[in-house]
Amino acid sequence: DAGVTQSPTHLIKTRGQQVTLRCSPKSGHDTVSWYQQALGQGPQFIFQYYEEEERQRGNFPDRFSGHQFPNYSSELNVNALLLGDSALYLCASSRDRAYEQYFGPGTRLTVT
């Protein structure tokens, strides 16, 4: 049984560009959450998707947007990249209303 998968593993972008990160949830999971982990910090909650809708959002600007597809996979889009957006982006999946979130290995985004 494959766990949570994320692509790409690493990504380098230039300030002002746009980026799309992808996540496939663990089999049987219908809820996807995204987190940003800056170097030396704990993960910060960006938003959560359930039934193709954004159900909850953390304190992130509108430059961060997402999408969930009918197969429960998800994308995180970041527009107008800033140097401060450089971080490890983690995707976590769960069954609805379940307490345990399963994390993927993350996508390392570097903005230059």
Next chain:
Amino acid sequence: AQSVTQLDSQVPVFEEAPVELRCNYSSSVSVYLFWYVQYPNQGLQLLLKYLSGSTLVKGINGFEAEFNKSQTSFHLRKPSVHISDTAEYFCAVSDRSGGGADGLTFGKGTHLIIQP
């Protein structure tokens, strides 16, 4: 809103010695509590969780944690550490009113360093 404070950024311990990683939280609502572990270049793995009931919670890899409501703490312990326990440990909370569906609020992490 919730916040989590992990009081030690780094904890060095000798192999086979006991360890305690401290976590305090602040919240205006009731919360669920979690400890996650992150090995180098990997995602996070759930060690244990407190939802309700007994305040002493046992998790994987021999770890346990105790919920103390009056002190708003959820400290993680292991009686004897192994070199393979070297990792980053994160304490996290979520709002109970979300029924377990809410996003997690994490602390900044504690780097556990096991010395031979």
